[in-house]
Amino acid sequence: MPPTAPTRTPDRTRTRPWTTRAGRVVCAALLGVAAAGTAVVGFGGVDADVGPLTAQLHVVLSPGGGTEVDLAPLGRIDLPTHAGPLGLRARVEDVRAGEVGAFVEQGLTSGQAREQVTADLRTAVEDLAVRCALVGLLAAVGACALVFRRWRPVAVGAGAAAVALGICAVVATATFRTGAVTEPTFTGLLTRAPAVISAVADTGDAAEAHARRLGELTGDIAQLYTVLSEPEDDPPSDAVRVLFVSDIHNNPAAYEVMSTLVERFDVAAIIDSGDSTDLGTPAENPLHTAKSGFGVPYVWVRGNHDSNRTQEYMVTLPGVTVLDDGAITEVAGLRIAGTGDPEFTPVKQLQVDTGSEQELAGAGAALAEAVQASAAAGRPVHLAVVHEPRMAGPLHGVVPLVLDGHVHQRRSQVVEGTLELTQGSSGGAGLRAFDSGQALPLTMSVLHFDAGEGELLAVDDVTLSGPGQRSVTLERHDASSYAEDEAAAAGD
Template sequence: MSESDQRSEEPAAPSPAGTFRRRLSSVRRYTVQQMFRRPEHPWRAAVRFVVSLLAALAMAGIAVSIYPYRTTVANVDIVVSGSVTPAHKGITVDSSLGSLQFRDVTAVPLGLHVTPRIDLDAVREATNGGATFTTDFRSQLEDRIPSMVLHFAGAAIIGLAVGALIGDLLVDGAVSVLANRDPVRSGSRRHRLAATGTLVATSTVLAMVGLAATAGLTYRSDWWQRYAVTGLLADIAATPDKLAALDARDAGAADKVRAVLRLQDALTRPPTSTDTPPTAYNVMLISDVHRRDIYNYLQEYIDANDVRLIINTGDETLVGNTAELTGSYVDSIRRITETTPMIWIKGNHDSGSVARRMADIPGVTVLDQEVVAAMGLQIYGVGDPRTYGAPGDAGSDDVEVVTRVQTEAAVSAVENLNRETYFDLLLAHEPIMADAMATTLGPSVRAVGAGHVHNQNDTADLQSGDRDYIRLIEGTTGLGGLLAQGSTPMEFSILSVGTNCQYTRIIRYALADPALPDLTRGETYGNNSAFDVHYFQPQPIDAERTCSVDDGLGEPVPASATNLTTVQEWSSVELSDDALATPDEITPEPVSTADEAGDASIAATAGDSTPTQATDPSPSSTGTP
């Protein structure tokens, strides 16, 4: 082959542009295949990601906790710290006098804790400023919210990033120790740096997006409508007259209390955009006194809350013996009902003779399948069909028997009703019976009241979108009874009725012992009281309705009477054909189950300790009156 032919077969020299493109393509392949390809098993990669994410969340919680937000609001220095634990979620205002707690803000277990510095200057500002201080404090605190959110969001992001990096390094360290080698393969340093950066960024972004999405989806704009107060703050807020006594004993301490109370007022005042009607009057709900001398103590709460009506859902006695209603005990009830009327229904621990004895007390109205017009409300009450200690089904504690007896009694209690009657409040001692009657009657019931189970129902159960009526289940106002032992709190509630007959708010008290909140017992004062506040959503009632103390309390009439006000006049709800059906066409589906709270302890301890100086006529007097 000639030299010229050989030269013609040699490949042409690559151009500079072609060489650059080939090198660039090689770099891209290396970057994709080497820097972002994990040289480890999928399970190890999954463990690395999970550990990094958990470490990121833990470090974020630490970051928001140790890096507080400090500011001055209305000349009061405050410190806001964060927490990420389910037990401390929501917004709290903490002071040495007690706590104000808003727990129902979002499902995310994030807590913001405001601690005001109540020094001499703050006390002067609060006590001298009056309503102006309250308004200024709330307004300025709202102005600080954007910077507060940015502060804690920044701390959370830094914590997430640092935590994700720590988690990744922990996995590398574990691999190194367990495998006795460098977890980073030879020649893959760039890959590990890129992979670590990707992991940290991904964990941080996913955690932030997940938390923000959950918080946004579960955020409740009406969170301010549910809060709790504890400590000395609750003692004073519940019974304001105590502040005057404290002022006489220690004026400096009283001024400090006033300062914190003004802060509480600023934080719990409803927004100006709400259309909550003025309060016409307040109703006290009590139950399951079980013959404990608590009425003299309740008087100060009646006075402090301007209570105009008391509703008692039964179990006044322990074993249904009228001897339990001693002269002094009846006098303590009479002193209250002389000025504040009481509506009472029989519980399963009350006999027929106990019901008749209660009806003899001036100011006490006993209902049993009767309706009473009370200050603009229409209230229906039914006595309990069971009697504690009675033979047969009437005294049984078996859950199935109790459910059957209560459900049958519920159907019987409504079968003779005027089917167009509208009830503002339906009363039964046991929740299972109240729920069965409300289920049967449908939208003609606005609210039910009951007791029996010795515990108030959860706040979330008070008003639910799953049903039309409000559910008010009261705890034991008698702390489980005269002979009961343990730490059962004394529970009762204050229900506010608006001038348009809407139920606007309920305050639910839980007190450690009625003997403790006494200024002469300084070592216990401030550790006794706690209460929750809940605002109700308006119900669809007639716009022309009015409620007033001036309407007074009428005489009870049988629920089948034709002169009862009809639902069309009392409510904007249009009753369906099902709601107007006869009771046997509807099968009640009780929400609750039978719960004989307290019965076992009473049966075990009553014995000879029960008053026996008089006996009930037997056995017919132990039936329903």
């Protein structure tokens, strides 16, 4: 018989580390800390109101600590507020535009405004700390109970989690620097922010600068009333008056001036050729609720800075008619056709030209076909609205009047019997003004139409200067003068 292999008896004196009492304590402690950390990072966020902002605060694992403010899609601000291992992240979810004015108009000094925001932020951080502690401890208890199913390891895990959270809180508190807010690091589009902050700082006080600008705007509007008080050679009293604006770019001052013009000229409708926003984000939408507050129809087409989400929001505003894909509407006795910009290019530096000329011309051609079809059906269109002048080419000779914007410079031309009016920037180019350090004038126009035929009779071009100039001008053009000026220029 072959020899029998010796059998090995298990060495019962060797034990696995986690089966000893000390091993179980260590494992429970590690599990509790890991569960607490995972829960805090995943479920420790809170929503808080800080001044006129709604922000989401949450804790993240960060060896360097610090505070990160996410202003997507503008970019990010990093502040070296405290040491790790936990960092604070804040994401701005909403800007309550209605409260911004009230916040400024309270007349707070910079110190008072800072105290109010700091108090809101302190309350938010306290709420965040309480939530993180509860979430972390519950996660530690739950994880240890699930694995060990004994009360002693559960107590050890919860205790270890509490100690770890306490140490992180002590480190953050001991290393916290209030002066870190003056040492921000910017990424994304916010790399332009230091120049903006410097410009505001030069005025001495940001809140007081806002208050002064509101005062200047009030003076500007009062001056605007004076300039418009006695216009000469008015068109017939029954003429239909339409306010033409474009490229507001988030500037609330535009709506103040528009309100004045609507009242003074007894405007029957407003036509907006787009670029109401800067980046087409939902956070910008509340800035434009004023569009439905004028008491007259508001016709709007999408610009290249307005996203599809912007357009979806405009559709929900009472009194606002969105024209796209060759849609035609009748407002104040005028048939208006329009289409949105086919491109969305809010940050052109980050995008590649993919044949925009063809896209723009194609959109204009599709609109021209819709205009011709309407005319063939016995419903001629009085004017067409697009955003970019490059969309207007196919409409020349098809419709009497084309309105557009985009270039932030007022101009006009007559081509094949079609008058094309290009508006400047009704919002002074909005945030784009910081690119050059100087705001553009706010430009708007009041168009006077014959009440019966819908023929353009005259145009009043209103120009309101930017900050520091504070001059208001009104220049009236008879409709026939555009063709005369074009002929005179061609003869020179």
